[in-house]
Amino acid sequence: MEVIIQPTADAAAELVTALIDQALRAKPDLVLGLATGRTMEAVYARLVRRHREQGLSFKRCRTFNLDEYVGLPVGDPASYRSYMNHNLFAHVDIPFAHTHLPDGMAADLAAACDEYERCISKCGGIDFQLLGIGNDGHIGFNEPLSALQSRTREKALTPATVKQNSPLFADPSRMPRRALTMGIGTILDARRCVMLVTGAGKASVLAQAVEGPITAMISASALQLHPHCTVVVDEAATADLKATDYYRWIFENEPEWAPFRAKPKN
Ligand code: GLP
Numbered sequence: 001m002e003v004i005i006q007p008t009a010d011a012a013a014e015l016v017t018a019l020i021d022q023a024l025r026a027k028p029d030l031v032l033g034l035a036t037g038r039t040m041e042a043v044y045a046r047l048v049r050r051h052r053e054q055g056l057s058f059k060r061c062r063t064f065n066l067d068e069y070v071g072l073p074v075g076d077p078a079s080y081r082s083y084m085n086h087n088l089f090a091h092v093d094i095p096f097a098h099t100h101l102p103d104g105m106a107a108d109l110a111a112a113c114d115e116y117e118r119c120i121s122k123c124g125g126i127d128f129q130l131l132g133i134g135n136d137g138h139i140g141f142n143e144p145l146s147a148l149q150s151r152t153r154e155k156a157l158t159p160a161t162v163k164q165n166s167p168l169f170a171d172p173s174r175m176p177r178r179a180l181t182m183g184i185g186t187i188l189d190a191r192r193c194v195m196l197v198t199g200a201g202k203a204s205v206l207a208q209a210v211e212g213p214i215t216a217m218i219s220a221s222a223l224q225l226h227p228h229c230t231v232v233v234d235e236a237a238t239a240d241l242k243a244t245d246y247y248r249w250i251f252e253n254e255p256e257w258a259p260f261r262a263k264p265k266n
Pocket of ligand 1: 131165
């Protein structure tokens with residue numbers, strides 16, 4: 001795992017966008033794992049801009065979202081399908097049939113989860129998985145005590161998650177209490193993981209996920225097991241991290257990051 005610190009939330013979103021851009025141009029038929037949440041809106045807005053202004057194409061890309069609420073019609077404005085259409089899919093050249101989210105309206109939810117896993121495999125597995133983190137340490141909707149080898153399945157949401165996400169519903173009491181989510185094992189199978197964490201409110205959970213022990217209590221800590229995981233954060237989120245000098249040194253000195261460093265002004 002590596003942690004990359006950027007001065008602001010905008011700079012962190014810009015770097016994550018640049019990583020997706022790089023991956024997509026290198027492999028136009030990229031299988032891209034996507035996340036929702038407020039943090040990701042800045043990334044999707046930038047991807048849309050790059051599509052419009054810099055010819056970034058999603059035509060051959062296939063996407064798999066991490067999760068979807070159970071029992072929420074896809075047309076509901078608070079569904080993750082609506083979120084993705086609104087923030088990304090409707091504004092780029094991705095064919096609708098290439099975009100996938102778990103089917104939270106399926107009559108047989110367990111079968112829908114198995115089908116989701118099969119579909120990911122049929123596409124060759126996820127090349128690049130974008131992730132955010134919940135206040136309780138979840139990735140996707142892998143709430144505390146999610147098995148570290150779990151696959152796509154139905155999960156009950158914690159009160160912390162309900163508190164975090166219910167303001168996104170016109171009537172917060174209507175937020176579903178269950179969701180379908182890729183498992184931690186599904187996420188760890190992705191060839192590359194990139195987690196974006198911004199804001200002082202995430203400082204404590206970020207430190208637990210990155211520098212704490214691997215524990216099912218903080219499902220994001222399982223990313224420490226991943227062979228190629230990058231965590232991109234802003235200054236505000238670093239408040240509780242211990243090894244920030246090392247993380248800064250990596251970004252300033254490792255050749256991999258040279259194309260992403262600000263060019264010196266003449
Ligand atoms: C939801 C999603 C997570 C996401 C989280 C972060 O809970 N299921 O995948 O990481 O939101 O949300 P925000 O960016 O709004 O803090």
